Amino acid sequence: METFPNIRKISANDFFMRTPTIRDVAQRAGVGVGTVSRVINGSPQVADGTRQKVLEAIAELGFSPNKAARQLSGGKTSTVGVITPFLTYPSFVERLAGIQDVLDHHDYDLVLYSIRHPQQTQRKLREIGAQVAVDGLIVLSFLLQTFTPEELRRMNLKLPLIAVDHDPQDYYPHIFIDNVAGGRMAAEYLIKKGHRKIGFVGHVIESAFENESGFTSSQRRFKGMKEMLLQSGLPLNEEWYRFGAPNEYSACEQALHILSLPNRPTAIFAAYDTLAFGVQAAIDKLRMKSPDDVAVIGFDDVKAASYMRLTTVNQQLFHSGELGAQYMLERLKTGSFKPDHWHVELALTVIERASA
Amino acid sequence: METFPNIRKISANDFFMRTPTIRDVAQRAGVGVGTVSRVINGSPQVADGTRQKVLEAIAELGFSPNKAARQLSGGKTSTVGVITPFLTYPSFVERLAGIQDVLDHHDYDLVLYSIRHPQQTQRKLREIGAQVAVDGLIVLSFLLQTFTPEELRRMNLKLPLIAVDHDPQDYYPHIFIDNVAGGRMAAEYLIKKGHRKIGFVGHVIESAFENESGFTSSQRRFKGMKEMLLQSGLPLNEEWYRFGAPNEYSACEQALHILSLPNRPTAIFAAYDTLAFGVQAAIDKLRMKSPDDVAVIGFDDVKAASYMRLTTVNQQLFHSGELGAQYMLERLKTGSFKPDHWHVELALTVIERASA
DNA sequence: AGTATATCTGGAAACGTTTCCATTGTCAAA
DNA sequence: TTTGACAATGGAAACGTTTCCAGATATACT
Structure with a gap:
């Protein structure tokens, strides 16, 4: 009794518009899956005519690459995590909005982790690191300061970290004010x-x-x-x-x-x-x-x-978030934080209004 | 020339603690991967002794299942999206905090989509639906109201939707006040x-x-x-x-x-x-x-x-978020929204303080 | 004992990408 | 004409789970 691994391809379900995969696009454009992948990811290694065909097929099918598959294969999630205490404090929210803004413009998703007690931080960090659900992590305020450098080292996080609103130190990149x-x-x-x-x-x-x-x-x-x-x-x-x-x-x-x-x-x-x-x-x-x-x-x-x-x-709350996100994206693209981004101080300005 | 697909298993890299997979756990516990999977997912179909061995192996290795693989295989992301306008309005933030709280307790992640202009809503919804990056979507306030039921139908979203703080209507579950x-x-x-x-x-x-x-x-x-x-x-x-x-x-x-x-x-x-x-x-x-x-x-x-x-x-801002999240999780677990959850009105109370 | 039934377990296939290698085609230089 | 270099392309393998089916083992009943 032979099995037909490809039976799904012609199964009844498909008449109900199964969401298209890269294979469907390849077929429609008359090219291989590799080529489609290259087009999606903007590789220069594709002839203009071919690229055109592929783009058309993508548009016609309304194809959009599956994140999970992408991540599983390539190891990248196009997602950045933000971990914050006290979600409802206005200052945190403004920083968050800055982060969101930058990530959104670069087609990154933002996963929000909120911590009610600093003691949860360690567990959360481990979880996040282990699940590999985000490419990098932006940590707001003092959360990381609850660890000694030694502890942090032992946790052995693979994740790129950047802290926003964090005391100046030497162990990971951070944005701070005096x-x-x-x-x-x-x-x-x-x-x-x-x-x-x-x-x-x-x-x-x-x-x-x-x-x-x-x-x-x-x-x-x-x-x-x-x-x-x-x-x-x-x-x-x-x-x-x-x-x-x-x-x-x-x-x-x-x-x-x-x-x-x-x-x-x-x-x-x-x-x-x-x-x-x-x-x-x-x-x-x-x-x-x-x-x-x-x-x-x-x-x-x-x-x-x-x-x-x-x-x-x-103290440039919104901007601090923007910067954190920006530096993180650069880190993800280039593989390392620029030395200039390791220790970034934001300028303070007195804003004169009616109260003083 | 023979190839060795399993060469990675003994490559030098592994001495640097490659993050453990379900296979490592299976090996360590002396069982098959299927069994480990069953243990992780709490299937009753596992003998107690076996379960114990597996749990030990998991603990020893510090294993945590990879989200992407999980999603790709099972189609589930353990992630719920929240789409909101005006991230910085305090009322939205409180609802968001409520959502976050419930999701966190159920080990779901929260992906935050923020919209600056209602016109972006449609594009965003399509994107989210196509990428299959979340299991369900909680929509805050009027965002969905910008569509006619007809438009919404034509968008043909596969994603479970629930609206929080939305006018009463008949097209999808929602939580509202009078x-x-x-x-x-x-x-x-x-x-x-x-x-x-x-x-x-x-x-x-x-x-x-x-x-x-x-x-x-x-x-x-x-x-x-x-x-x-x-x-x-x-x-x-x-x-x-x-x-x-x-x-x-x-x-x-x-x-x-x-x-x-x-x-x-x-x-x-x-x-x-x-x-x-x-x-x-x-x-x-x-x-x-x-x-x-x-x-x-x-x-x-x-x-x-x-x-x-x-x-x-x-108007129970925080609670409205909690409920939205709760109903969504139930929907994800059972496959459908309870009829009672389709149209939920929250009670209003006058809170007497010092100003009136 | 033998058979039926229920419980438990192992492992292959599938999910949809990316990446890498092999192959083909093109063009310039010899 | 031959050779080499290079660009463009196709497709297999790999990523780490879940699910399903088949097989093994234990239990109960005749």
């Missing part, structure tokens, strides 16, 4: 505006949940501010500095406290825009007005900051 | 609080860019509000209704206008929470106070609404 310098800039701006009594509303780590690297960007920005105040011979007053959860409501409470002091500051630097919104709410509650009664400057330049007319320090 | 009823609820709440002069800040479609279905949820919520006012015998005053872009700044301007009228309303219903924040800003600017001078109620119950102490209409 938070301390940013803090200095914010303070400098306020000082130039004539303020001498400057407060701060920031974020403390309450648990290991938030950041295991020991420092939040809030702390660094605070440090920069203090440096600048000292350097300018201005008073540092511990009463004016308050820390809480990273949300508007908490910030509002901190600000209410600060602004109710008998000797209150004339300006407040909020570590994130989100906190600044809370500070603005407090100012409004107290029937004060910024910038006249109290000036407010934020940090991040989130989308909403422009609606809210918040003066803030821009 | 925006008109929501508008009525908001108005009713304000009326119960004693307000008789109620304003509205909403969103107009400025271009085809935003929504091609003819109605925004803002318009529907407005309709509901008017119905309720009429029904309660309260005055409708066109002066109190203003429409603009869907951002806080624009809403602030509209509210400033309304609240500066000689005969101003004592309460304002904002079509989205984002707009409500703008209204609150306006109230603060005018040195008024909610809820005493002007009450404000929003709609959506975005995360920030709770920080901002905004009274609003909750």
Whole structure:
């Protein structure tokens, strides 16, 4: 009893428009499958006439190469993973949007991994690496910092990694900003505006949940501010500095406290825009007005900051995502990260709006 | 000259820990590949002893099945796509987070497609369908509404579809809310609080860019509000209704206008929470106070609404995403959507906070 | 014992690409 | 005319699973 391995080719199912394969295209164009593959992948090794025929066949059949097969054979997925904590924080979303934008323009897909607890990171990384479901991985914020270089080495990930919004270091490419310098800039701006009594509303780590690297960007920005105040011979007053959860409501409470002091500051630097919104709410509650009664400057330049007319320090959130994706794609194309892309610092700019 | 197709198996490369395949596991456990596959997929057709051996081998080798191969062979990707407009709107992000959460718990990956212009939708859908890179597609908001049922039929998508936040209709499963009823609820709440002069800040479609279905949820919520006012015998005053872009700044301007009228309303219903924040800003600017001078109620119950102490209409954003994902997974498992899941309305609730 | 039945297992074929090698055709130089 | 180099092409093998069928083993019943 002979078997007919090709029986599917003429089976009844095919009358219902089986999605076309490269073989169908080859047949239709009267060429071999190899040639079709070469056309699809833009190899120069194809005569113009042939290429034309193939392209026509592709169009007529509405063929589109099957990703899984492509990946299995070639080892490439045309997919980049993004792993992020706190999907709902506006700053992460903006970076994500930047990444998405670049990947989309290069016909790469974006797989989103979201982590609720840093402890999940390791498991997730292993999974991702083992399944080979993505060509590369963009890691947002501190997630990678939860590992020592040694741990990371032992995990022996084959995947190209790039970190966006990550402390400067030497172990993998990353894009970062100088938070301390940013803090200095914010303070400098306020000082130039004539303020001498400057407060701060920031974020403390309450648990290991938030950041295991020991420092939040809030702390660094605070440090920069203090440096600048000292350097300018201005008073540092511990009463004016308050820390809480990273949300508007908490910030509002901190600000209410600060602004109710008998000797209150004339300006407040909020570590994130989100906190600044809370500070603005407090100012409004107290029937004060910024910038006249109290000036407010934020940090991040989130989308909403422009609606809210918040003066803030821009850190190119969207662009950081774009760059991360761009460098990753280059890495995937050329096989290695450009040395210039290993350690990329983004410039900060004070954006003057209505609040300070 | 004989060839050795299996030469790779003993090539030098293997000393560098080639990622293990199902064959390696089979060998190590002393069983056939079929058995390993059955173990991985939880088939009951495996003796306990055998299963144990296989599981051990899997653990020892750190094996994890290759997604691409799995898909190519079985036709399944363990991946669900999400297609969304305006990635950066907070309400979309919350729905997305809900989807992500459910998928993650079921070991499904989430591929994110973002659309900048509704016209891209069709191309994107075709691409996604053709590449077979996802098992199903969750469509957010109005994107599918840009097609007539006829168009959609002609596109002949093989992919299971479910829409989240989509007008009720008959062509595919969807999860929705009754925006008109929501508008009525908001108005009713304000009326119960004693307000008789109620304003509205909403969103107009400025271009085809935003929504091609003819109605925004803002318009529907407005309709509901008017119905309720009429029904309660309260005055409708066109002066109190203003429409603009869907951002806080624009809403602030509209509210400033309304609240500066000689005969101003004592309460304002904002079509989205984002707009409500703008209204609150306006109230603060005018040195008024909610809820005493002007009450404000929003709609959506975005995360920030709770920080901002905004009274609003909750529409279960996160949960809508969870449900969409859940129903999709069920569809993928059982082969069809449950009839109950074809047309799912989510309940709305007024959340009383400090603003009204 | 012998037979029927149920359970468990091994392994080939198939999924749709890419890649590599062999073959053919073309053109220029000798 | 012959030779060599090179461009263009066809098609087999490989990628790592799942599925299906056949065979093996165990169990139950006569």
